[in-house]
Amino acid sequence: QQQVKQSPQSLIVQKGGISIINCAYENTAFDYFPWYQQFPGKGPALLIAIRPDVSEKKEGRFTISFNKSAKQFSLHIMDSQPGDSATYFCAASMPGVNALNFGKGTSLLVTP
């Protein structure tokens, strides 16, 4: 079964707006939570990642918010740009097992 649940499935945001994608997990053994960005026909690339000892991590326009008690984490894209249009995947993994458990993905479209 899907160990990481991601929503929404698709998202349309105007240029300059904030894009928010949410993920939830059940396995409390997870200790690494990355977000990957994928463009059509390409492999995913790491965007930003967080560990559960911090509640927020920011890199440029991208921020991960992490709520350990709720077992939820989210990606915020500030000042969204048309070049951000892509599919975004959240993921999680356990210590010592690098294999990632992925959410089903969110297709983001940023309109001009």
Add this chain to the structure above:
Amino acid sequence: DGGITQSPKYLFRKEGQNVTLSCEQNLNHDAMYWYRQDPGQGLRLIYYSQIVNDFQKGDIAEGYSVSREKKESFPLTVTSAQKNPTAFYLCASSIVASLNTEAFFGQGTRLTVV
């Protein structure tokens, strides 16, 4: 140029045939992975290997086989036992450390059964 190379980019297979997808990395990573991507399904783990000559089944290993004879290479064979093999296949690698680290992905192989 360091990275992961998957070949071929597109592959067509007749029903009942086995086919092998290539994955090579020059990042000196110990761990390698195979994922399958279907529309709306995310990436699902087929097999992974954390060391040469050892590998483990992932969530959807049935109908697939792998080998890890060299650190740089982790080929995936899609056998005739795989009922629905048409998909986008992604190979990845990472270092193995006490804390999980970034996985680097190849550009994928799109397999179509005709």
